[in-house]
Amino acid sequence: MRSLLEKYPRSTEHLLDMLHDLQAAEPRNYLTRDALRAVADYLSLPLSSLVSTATFYSMYSLKPRGRHIIRICESPPCQIVGAESLIDLLQEHLGVGVDETTDDGAFTLETSSCLGVCGVAPAMMVDEELYGNLTPARVVDVIEDVRRQDAAG
Amino acid sequence: MRLARGHVLIGINEEGLLAGARDVEDALRRALAENELAEEIEVIETGDLGETGRGVLLSVYPDGVLYAGVGVEDVAEIVAEHLLKGRPVERLRLPARPTTPTGLTGKQPRIVLENCGVIDPESLEEAVAVGAYEAMAQVVENGISPADLIEEIKRSGLRGRGGAGFPTGLKWSFTAPGEEKYVVCNADEGEPGTFKDRLILEGDPHRLIEGMMLAGYAVGASKGYVYIRGEYHLSIARMQKAIDAAREAGLLGRGVFGSDFVFDVEIKKGAGAYVCGEETSLIESIEGKRGYPRLKPPYPGAVGLWAKPTVVNNVETLANVPPIVRNGAAWFRGYGTETCPGTKVYTILGHIAHPGLIEVEMGTPLRTIIETCGGGVNDGKAFKGALIGGAAGAFVCADCLDRPMDFDGLQELSAVLGSGAILVLDEDASIVDMLDGILAFFQHESCGQCAPCRAGTRALKTMIGAIRAGRGRPGDLERLVEIASAMQAASLCPLGQSAIMPIRSALQHFRGEFESRISASVGIA
Numbered sequence: 001m002r003s004l005l006e007k008y009p010r011s012t013e014h015l016l017d018m019l020h021d022l023q024a025a026e027p028r029n030y031l032t033r034d035a036l037r038a039v040a041d042y043l044s045l046p047l048s049s050l051v052s053t054a055t056f057y058s059m060y061s062l063k064p065r066g067r068h069i070i071r072i073c074e075s076p077p078c079q080i081v082g083a084e085s086l087i088d089l090l091q092e093h094l095g096v097g098v099d100e101t102t103d104d105g106a107f108t109l110e111t112s113s114c115l116g117v118c119g120v121a122p123a124m125m126v127d128e129e130l131y132g133n134l135t136p137a138r139v140v141d142v143i144e145d146v147r148r149q150d151a152a153g
Numbered sequence: 154m155r156l157a158r159g160h161v162l163i164g165i166n167e168e169g170l171l172a173g174a175r176d177v178e179d180a181l182r183r184a185l186a187e188n189e190l191a192e193e194i195e196v197i198e199t200g201d202l203g204e205t206g207r208g209v210l211l212s213v214y215p216d217g218v219l220y221a222g223v224g225v226e227d228v229a230e231i232v233a234e235h236l237l238k239g240r241p242v243e244r245l246r247l248p249a250r251p252t253t254p255t256g257l258t259g260k261q262p263r264i265v266l267e268n269c270g271v272i273d274p275e276s277l278e279e280a281v282a283v284g285a286y287e288a289m290a291q292v293v294e295n296g297i298s299p300a301d302l303i304e305e306i307k308r309s310g311l312r313g314r315g316g317a318g319f320p321t322g323l324k325w326s327f328t329a330p331g332e333e334k335y336v337v338c339n340a341d342e343g344e345p346g347t348f349k350d351r352l353i354l355e356g357d358p359h360r361l362i363e364g365m366m367l368a369g370y371a372v373g374a375s376k377g378y379v380y381i382r383g384e385y386h387l388s389i390a391r392m393q394k395a396i397d398a399a400r401e402a403g404l405l406g407r408g409v410f411g412s413d414f415v416f417d418v419e420i421k422k423g424a425g426a427y428v429c430g431e432e433t434s435l436i437e438s439i440e441g442k443r444g445y446p447r448l449k450p451p452y453p454g455a456v457g458l459w460a461k462p463t464v465v466n467n468v469e470t471l472a473n474v475p476p477i478v479r480n481g482a483a484w485f486r487g488y489g490t491e492t493c494p495g496t497k498v499y500t501i502l503g504h505i506a507h508p509g510l511i512e513v514e515m516g517t518p519l520r521t522i523i524e525t526c527g528g529g530v531n532d533g534k535a536f537k538g539a540l541i542g543g544a545a546g547a548f549v550c551a552d553c554l555d556r557p558m559d560f561d562g563l564q565e566l567s568a569v570l571g572s573g574a575i576l577v578l579d580e581d582a583s584i585v586d587m588l589d590g591i592l593a594f595f596q597h598e599s600c601g602q603c604a605p606c607r608a609g610t611r612a613l614k615t616m617i618g619a620i621r622a623g624r625g626r627p628g629d630l631e632r633l634v635e636i637a638s639a640m641q642a643a644s645l646c647p648l649g650q651s652a653i654m655p656i657r658s659a660l661q662h663f664r665g666e667f668e669s670r671i672s673a674s675v676g677i678a
Contacts, residue, residue, distance in 0.1 A: 015441030056443035057424035075345035079590040114345035118502045119205020130171045
């Protein structure tokens with residue numbers, strides 16, 4: 001953790017970058033209490049101020065999430081081409097609600113504001129990968145592909 | 154430099170990548186090598202090729218043939234037929250897109266996007282070959298003073314392209330004196346339906362760096378930040394590459410072109426908060442805090458980043474600056490309208506034949522944009538309306554199709570140009586459902602700092618949700634307007650202030666739809 005932080009000068013200007021890095025280093029995709037404590041110490045800030053900042057931004061989580069994060073866009077350009085039914089489908093297929101994690105810890109389902117790829121709406125991101133022109137069949141394929149890749153290690 | 158008889162440009166942007174552009178590129182290079190064409194035909198990665206939703210795009214020069222939806226399996230045929238024998242593969246060919254209309258004054262209006270899809274955005278040399286950093290060189294060479302540079306931008310009539318349309322030169326001139334100042338480029342593009350800034354970042358990052366340098370020179374800042382949405386991975390990577398190349402070439406971080414003016418740029422990555430598109434929230438976020446908007450005044454020009462004078466400009470605004478400096482204010486005024494010179498980059502999407510990114514002169518009517526650039530409404534359906542400017546924008550109906558679109562023209566229609574997103578709706582679209590989606594967005598993105606917005610967005614979403622679900626009651630529509638008006642008056646920042654825009658415009662043009670939903674539910678009860 002310390003080595004991740006020491007890449008940056010001790011200035012709050014780099015706070016968001018530090019949180020991004022520490023979260024990415026944690027397999028369950030969240031900011032642990034230790035991570036927040038480490039940043040707080042490094043920048044000589046109270047822990048509460050770190051919690052305050054981290055809870056403001058939707059890309060950070062203070063709870064363990066799945067190994068993969070699904071962010072499906074629910075903004076109007078995706079909405080008018082059927083995003084809402086895809087969100088329902090994902091909930092059903094994964095057996096979780098929005099902002100919940102599957103029992104096997106593989107996926108967390110999140111909704112997202114506009115992902116900026118409206119030309120291929122409806123769209124979603126799984127981790128850093130984008131998927132567009134989604135159909136119900138394709139959504140299921142994408143999820144199952146990720147599952148297979150995980151199983152293959 | 155190696156000379157080639159032909160070039161194949163491949164569009165590498167987020168959309169191209171997700172359609173498998175890398176695999177196509179690899180296959181193409183292999184096929185060229187197998188056919189001993191590798192020395193004759195050069196493959197170049199470029200940014201957006203102006204079409205979205207059409208998979209992997211290849212543009213072949215000098216023939217000017219555009220292929221869409223190219224898969225690995227198509228590569229052999231393109232190489233064998235087109236590149237060897239000179240016969241374009243018609244089945245993959247995109248019908249010549251109705252090109253950007255020549256516009257009102259009869260000139261080709263590509264200013265902001267002139268290099269996007271033309272150069273390799275990861276090559277400083279290619280950017281320089283098409284004029285990058287020439288404006289900055291001219292300023293140094295001709296000893297143009299910061300005050301003169303600001304005057305020139307004022308004369309050009311450039312107005313901020315982030316949404317509000319504030320005159321850029323004036324904004325720069327309001328920057329308070331001080332030892333330490335900053336330039337911030339707002340690339341936190343979050344308005345639903347907007348991705349113009351992403352494509353500028355991905356397609357011509359050096360243009361943006363030069364725009365920031367010129368802004369820095371004008372106001373006396375030596376440090377610039379580009380605040381890019383955390384979700385824009387490719388934009389961040391390309392921009393970082395461009396900054397590294399510019400540093401290595403001595404354009405950033407040292408006295409530029411032998412002058413005393415030193416400027417450097419750093420990227421700040423956002424973390425998912427729409428409100429950070431508001432300039433003071435963005436500043437708070439760079440400082441490592443919650444992205445709460447600040448009370449204004451003081452404006453950032455007086456008290457900005459680290460309480461120093463700061464200029465915050467949108468990506469598209471800054472991308473306009475180098476060509477204005479290079480060609481002069483009078484040239485810029487040759488495009489667009491009297492009060493809004495220049496061009497506007499729009500994203501057109503929704504129920505439209507050719508969704509994508511376009512650049513047209515300010516003042517171009519919506520009809521031209523939809524019919525000429527966008528190929529008309531999908532499936533031959535009728536045009537119902539459009540949402541312009543994203544969630545914080547407004548609905549317009551068919552009556553507005555022929556009104557000139559610029560900051561002032563739209564204000565007359567109680568609409569806003571905003572971010573330049575045009576979401577086209579066909580006759581079957583439900584405005585009630587859409588408004589529900591928009592108000593859900595507002596509720597989700599309200600930062601919670603001020604009560605009118607925090608409580609107001611929740612109340613609005615609850616009411617519209619009930620109307621949509623068939624539980625609306627008489628008087629609900631009046632209450633929606635009443636709450637949103639109170640939010641407009643009392644909210645701290647434009648987020649809460651603008652919820653009224655989609656509501657009022659939806660009711661102005663499509664009130665009947667809401668009333669029939671409500672009367673149906675009352676009838677059932």
